[in-house]
Amino acid sequence: MTNFSRRTFARLFGATAAASSLPLPALAAGFKDAIPQPLTPTTHHFPQGFLWGSATASYQVEGAVNEDGRGPSIWDTFSHTPGKTAFGDTGDVADDHFHRYAEDIQIMKNLGVKTYRFSVAWSRVFPNGSGTPNPRGLDFYNRMLDTLLAAGIQPYCTLYHWDLPQTLQDNGGWENRDTAQAFADYAGYTAAHLSDRVKHFMTMNEIRTFVELGYRDGVHAPGLKLTAARVAQLNHYAVLGHGLAVQAIRASAKPGTKVGLAENAIPTAPVIETPEHIEAATRAYRLINASFLTVIMEGRYHDLYLKQLGSDAPKFTAAEMKTIGSPVDFLGLNVYNPAYIRASNSEKGYEVVPSPASYPHMYSPWLEFGPEGIYWSPKLATKLWNVKEIFITENGASSTDVLTPEGEVYDTDRVMFLRNYLTQLHRAVSEGVPVKGYFLWSLLDNYEWADGYSKRFGIHYVDFTTQKRTPKLSAKFYKEVIARNGLA
Ligand code: NOJ
Numbered sequence: 001m002t003n004f005s006r007r008t009f010a011r012l013f014g015a016t017a018a019a020s021s022l023p024l025p026a027l028a029a030g031f032k033d034a035i036p037q038p039l040t041p042t043t044h045h046f047p048q049g050f051l052w053g054s055a056t057a058s059y060q061v062e063g064a065v066n067e068d069g070r071g072p073s074i075w076d077t078f079s080h081t082p083g084k085t086a087f088g089d090t091g092d093v094a095d096d097h098f099h100r101y102a103e104d105i106q107i108m109k110n111l112g113v114k115t116y117r118f119s120v121a122w123s124r125v126f127p128n129g130s131g132t133p134n135p136r137g138l139d140f141y142n143r144m145l146d147t148l149l150a151a152g153i154q155p156y157c158t159l160y161h162w163d164l165p166q167t168l169q170d171n172g173g174w175e176n177r178d179t180a181q182a183f184a185d186y187a188g189y190t191a192a193h194l195s196d197r198v199k200h201f202m203t204m205n206e207i208r209t210f211v212e213l214g215y216r217d218g219v220h221a222p223g224l225k226l227t228a229a230r231v232a233q234l235n236h237y238a239v240l241g242h243g244l245a246v247q248a249i250r251a252s253a254k255p256g257t258k259v260g261l262a263e264n265a266i267p268t269a270p271v272i273e274t275p276e277h278i279e280a281a282t283r284a285y286r287l288i289n290a291s292f293l294t295v296i297m298e299g300r301y302h303d304l305y306l307k308q309l310g311s312d313a314p315k316f317t318a319a320e321m322k323t324i325g326s327p328v329d330f331l332g333l334n335v336y337n338p339a340y341i342r343a344s345n346s347e348k349g350y351e352v353v354p355s356p357a358s359y360p361h362m363y364s365p366w367l368e369f370g371p372e373g374i375y376w377s378p379k380l381a382t383k384l385w386n387v388k389e390i391f392i393t394e395n396g397a398s399s400t401d402v403l404t405p406e407g408e409v410y411d412t413d414r415v416m417f418l419r420n421y422l423t424q425l426h427r428a429v430s431e432g433v434p435v436k437g438y439f440l441w442s443l444l445d446n447y448e449w450a451d452g453y454s455k456r457f458g459i460h461y462v463d464f465t466t467q468k469r470t471p472k473l474s475a476k477f478y479k480e481v482i483a484r485n486g487l488a
Contacts, residue, residue, distance in 0.1 A: 051437030053115035064098035071127025078221030089452025129165030180241035188248030262332035267373030299325020332393030338373030
């Protein structure tokens with residue numbers, strides 16, 4: 001018996017038994033009657049047809065930044081600016097997915113995923129963001145989609161995952177209202193060409209993140225730190241771009257195409273699940289997400305959001321608000337960590353409960369462990385806006401991920417993370433919350449933005465020198481979940 005197993009044995013069966021020199025199987029046999037048999041936990045099955053998937057994004061995996069006429073994006077510029085990303089990492093090569101997509105689709109097939117969420121790089125299609133499209137721009141996506149469909153995997157396409165064409169940024173980026181129209185034109189063009197094979201389009205990914213980290217905090221591309229008034233105005237043009245794109249996709253895509261978005265609405269979890277705190281969490285969900293998901297779902301800005309901004313509030317017209325509120329066919333929610341909420345007598349009717357320093361988090365310091373978020377986010381969205389179809393468009397975690405000489409990655413923390421989030425997701429689904437699918441972030445380790453390659457989110461380990469992919473323990477876990485359509 002190894003030290004480890006003897007210690008474990010001692011915990012389970014007592015020190016005397018563990019001290020015995022008998023081999024482990026003989027001891028286990030001796031104690032058989034004391035162990036409830038079989039030791040299988042309750043199975044949490046998901047509804048038949050639940051769509052298990054995985055997700056990536058163009059700049060994070062593709063590489064090939066100078067191929068087939070692709071124009072530069074703000075992430076090329078930002079990542080090549082000294083001091084902006086960890087170790088000066090760029091997405092020049094990333095996972096080389098542009099050349100290795102067939103191998104990656106085979107990996108998906110082995111995993112058993114039914115669907116794959118990817119994003120199109122705007123500057124491959126319109127190298128300058130608008131004007132004349134690049135004739136070779138969609139070639140890569142055409143090849144990739146044909147290979148996916150041949151493998152029996154349904155594609156879900158995001159049109160903007162933060163890689164804004166640099167030319168548009170040179171003209172003001174999302175501060176310029178024309179960018180919203182350019183985005184709609186690109187979205188309509190791309191949907192017209194891909195909707196024979198893609199049935200679900202997401203306009204944008206995480207509007208909150210690119211607005212706040214890119215234009216307010218300066219830690220993501222384009223690296224600006226603008227005033228509150230300018231941020232509120234460009235936020236308005238970003239959500240307007242979403243609404244214009246919904247209309248453009250509807251106008252140009254094949255009948256039956258569905259349109260939505262993938263937003264990281266902050267999940268507001270009642271700190272204790274009692275009616276008063278649940279009520280507070282519901283109010284918090286609307287207000288904390290006021291300028292992103294709420295305005296899109298309601299077509300108007302929350303009164304308290306405008307009041308809080310005062311003279312920094314965005315200027316808008318009634319026609320713009322109607323466009324922003326264009327109905328979506330489905331809602332995509334990216335879920336990472338929740339904010340814990342409690343009731344209060346303040347005007348808002350809630351307070352955010354701060355996390356203590358000891359609160360557990362994953363390898364990325366911002367990623368607190370909070371499985372309840374994946375229960376509350378879709379539940380509150382359904383209650384507030386009567387949404388009929390929801391997908392968890394992202395959920396996953398970073399881990400230190402060491403590849404052993406035997407070729408294993410024991411990411412037990414990621415498995416623990418996923419198991420607990422999926423248990424909470426099951427709780428939502430079994431209560432009738434209309435979550436139809438789940439996209440794990442991410443299929444592969446990839447370019448984690450300003451963190452470069454230092455933070456790995458994949459369930460497949462990527463050696464960025466050789467581009468070798470190795471399934472981690474979490475890939476084996478996820479494969480079992482998919483095969484059983486549940487947790488057990
Ligand atoms: C959300 C983003 O959409 C994705 O690009 C990123 O890698 C993950 N969060 C992890 O940070």
